[in-house]
Amino acid sequence: MCTENQKPVFRDLTAEDPDPEVTEIESFCVNCHANGLTRLLLTRIPYYKNVVLMSFSCEECGYENNEIQPGGAYAETGVRWKLRVVDHRDLNRQVVKSDYTSVKIPELDFEVPAQSQKGDVTTVEGIITRAETALTQDQEARRLDHPEAAAQIDDFVESLQELRRLDKPWTLELEDISGNCFVENPEVPRKDPNCERTDFIRSEEENHILGIFAPDEVSDEAAKPTVPDVLLSPADPAQCTYESLAADEILQFRTNCPECNAPADTNMKITNIPHFKEVVIMATNCDACGHRTNEVKSGGGVEDKGVRFEVRVAGRHDFSRDILKAETCSMEIPELEVSVGGRALGGRFTTAEGLLRATAHQLATAPAATGDAPSRAAPGLHRFIDKLYEVLDGKRSVTIVLDDPAGNSYVQSLSDDPNTLDDGIKISRYDRSFEQNEELGLNDMKTEGYQGS
Structure with missing residues (x-):
């Protein structure tokens, strides 16, 4: 396949x-x-995501309409x-809102249902202002025809104006089944003191709203070609399965680049980590935009207990x-x-040094640090990145705390005895809370008395 003239599907608008x-x-x-004309442009918003710009115009009546839609996949949760x-x-x-974002203010018993507004990028105050504008749009006519209703709206x-004046604290709740919703953290990289984020597993009905169906919910003819690409090998695409992969075999398959959506190659390999378990390592290289990504997934299920590591990084000998x-x-x-959070850096098999460098790189390319619009978090981000590089230069010692409720993470002990830990690492295992089991989707699993079809 020739890739010399291959271009990303979603490209930056440049000179x-x-x-x-x-x-x-x-x-x-x-x-x-x-009949009018619709124009579609697939492009990228820097440091945000791929989007589809749509513009409709009609020469007969002059009607025009513009819209923006996300060009990427829905989030897993x-x-x-x-x-x-x-x-x-x-x-x-x-605040980044998608079409599937619902807005609630409990203090006023106020709600904007999902799919009632188009997705946009706004602020918390902008959400209140938009609600005020919508409510007062026809007030003059309403005061003449329905004065009681107009008084209630006033x-x-x-x-709502009291909320904007901050006469007292109030709460804003956003829920998005597509996962494409975001609230800025002005304290980044510190934990947000006033905002909580919770991921949840979508219900079957919510998956259907997004157009996501399980294989048994579609016809047999439609289900036949839905074999996952990761299970297909160029040598024997009909017979290759996860269990049949040899430990030293590298499986390569075609996929799409997560950055520009152009065709790319993904390599997959199963490897065994001593004193731990088998894991699947996946790496994607894109010739169109140069994007590279690697990901690690556990070869087993969720462990019985969660695990917490405290790793001391006091010098270069700890980096390896x-x-x-x-x-x-x-x-x-x-x-x-x-x-x-766990999804910030994704799954990866690296070293202590590599983990710190990946953190510094991801924060350095974050929208708050390098985006088009100025952010209040940028100075704090730059100060933190400088401190992180002091650790990498051996001028500062820190403790890396890794907490995995699924128990599928691992940290190497530098002790010569494989049965003992060195002084720079502390491992503790714990029982998961109900909320952690809920986030992992374990509370809805039935493992006893189950009869398959």
Whole structure:
């Protein structure tokens, strides 16, 4: 396959690419019922995600409509955000909402249902302002025809204005079944003191709303070609399965680049970590945009107990310690007041040095540090990155705390005796809480008395 002229599907709009690929489609005009023209442009918002820009225009009646849609896949889980708004910094937080984001303010018993508004990038104050604008749009006519209803709306708008004036603290709750919702943390990389994020497993009904169906929910003919690509080998695509892969075999298959969506190659290999378990290592290289990614997934299921590692990094001799960080494992560095969730760095098999460098790189390329719009978190991010490089230069010692409720993470002991730990590592195992089991999807699993079809 020739890739010399291969270009990313979603490309940056730059001066070097003055002729972007715009797709034009003849479309039905909902205003005058004539035929108009829809233009589609697949592009990238820097440091955010791939998007599809849609513009419709009708020459008959002059009707125009513009829309933006995410160009990536839905997240594996839904997300809930609970923000306590206590000062003007919270009002100025940036918020990314998708079409599937619902907005609630419990103090006012106020709710904006999902799919009632188009997705946009706004602020907490912008959400309140948009609600005020929508409620007061037809107030003049309403005061003449329905004065009682207009008076009630005026009272409610006054309550919304009290929220903007911060007469008292209030709560903003966002829920998005697609997972494409975000609330800015002005304290990054520190843990947000006023905001809580919770991931949840979608229900079957919520999957159907997003157009996600299980194989047994579609027809046999439609289900036949849905064999996962990761189970297909170029040598024998019909027979290759996870169990049949040899430990020294590297499986290569075609996929799409997570950055630009162009065709790319992914390599997959099963390896055994001594004194731990088998893991699957996957690496993707994209020739179109140069993006590289690696990921590690456990070869087994969820362990009976969660595990917590405390790893002391006091010098260069600690940098070579092997670390397997699963995607369910969160990381904390108390000395630097930093805490990141498991999905921030993903699953990876690396060293202590590699984990710190990956953290520094991801924060250095975060929107708050390098995005187009200025952020209040940028100075704090730069100071933290400088401190992180002091650790990498051996000028500062820190403790890396890894907490994996699934128990699928591993940290190498540098002791000569494989049955004992060295002084720089502490391991503790614990029983998971109900909330941790809920996030892992274990509370809904039935493992006893189950009869398959």
